[in-house]
Amino acid sequence: MHRFFLNPDQIKGDTVLFPADISHQIVRVLRMASQEHLIVLDDLGNEFFIELLKLDPVACQGKIVRVRQPDLEPNTKIFLFVGLTQREKFEWILQKGTEVGVSQFIPVVNTRSLVQKNEQWDKKVTRILRVIREAAEQAGRVRLPSLVPPMKFSEAIGYACSSVDMGIIPWENEIHTGLKDFFRNTSPDVSNQRVAIFVGPEGGYTDEEIHQAIEAGMIPVSLGRRILRMETAAIVATSLVLYELGDLGGGRIVSS
Numbered sequence: 001m002h003r004f005f006l007n008p009d010q011i012k013g014d015t016v017l018f019p020a021d022i023s024h025q026i027v028r029v030l031r032m033a034s035q036e037h038l039i040v041l042d043d044l045g046n047e048f049f050i051e052l053l054k055l056d057p058v059a060c061q062g063k064i065v066r067v068r069q070p071d072l073e074p075n076t077k078i079f080l081f082v083g084l085t086q087r088e089k090f091e092w093i094l095q096k097g098t099e100v101g102v103s104q105f106i107p108v109v110n111t112r113s114l115v116q117k118n119e120q121w122d123k124k125v126t127r128i129l130r131v132i133r134e135a136a137e138q139a140g141r142v143r144l145p146s147l148v149p150p151m152k153f154s155e156a157i158g159y160a161c162s163s164v165d166m167g168i169i170p171w172e173n174e175i176h177t178g179l180k181d182f183f184r185n186t187s188p189d190v191s192n193q194r195v196a197i198f199v200g201p202e203g204g205y206t207d208e209e210i211h212q213a214i215e216a217g218m219i220p221v222s223l224g225r226r227i228l229r230m231e232t233a234a235i236v237a238t239s240l241v242l243y244e245l246g247d248l249g250g251g252r253i254v255s256s
């Protein structure tokens, strides 16, 4: 069933007023019919089952048939810090990260980032947020991952220290601790908590950045003997953490 995130102010009583872009999709693209059903999410945890009443390519309307708060979001909130990179790769990370369950994306300007300045971020952000929203709708998420503007590495470390309960920094030169060892040996009680994952840019971290991260309490971990591209490492690290904490790879039992 088609799913759409709407602003809560478009849900009035038991009526839903669809904005023009989604009305166009409903009428012109999906060619839905009156009385057909779809799902609306308000990004507050509510999932509304809607029956279409008025089919207007700029202002569709529907009525709420029922609402529920399904338990579909990961218990562990992943804050994915990833080196700022060119658009296609960044959007790929946003799409796949949203599918597996990232809660917040933080683009970081590292010493060796390919992209050093977030030129015209304000112009790009509308499209970037649409990539996240469409991935969340496709994945059946109930909450939208959030996105913060790019920040320098040292700012990102400070932001992580004030925002999460634990942080790891996947580093290909880490020879002692693999991510698996970390979870086996320290069995961190981080389920239901906020976990930062720092993935470096295409050029890798400088020794200074690694030192700064360790000083701030981030734990360097290996993702294995092979060197992963940054976009691969971002999704592999996120998936492994969520898997270890029971938020990925389990049964899709959805509470009503």
Ligand code: SAM
Residues within 6 Å of the ligand: 169, 170, 171, 172, 173, 198, 199, 200, 201, 202, 203, 204, 205, 221, 222, 223, 224, 225, 226, 227, 228, 229, 230, 233, 234
């Ligand atoms: N030094 C790498 C190289 O030789 O290509 C460049 C960095 S790699 C492309 C991008 C990021 O992915 C790294 O900064 C690290 O965060 C992560 N990464 C890649 N492979 C990894 C591994 N085997 N273990 C831990 N982290 C890894």
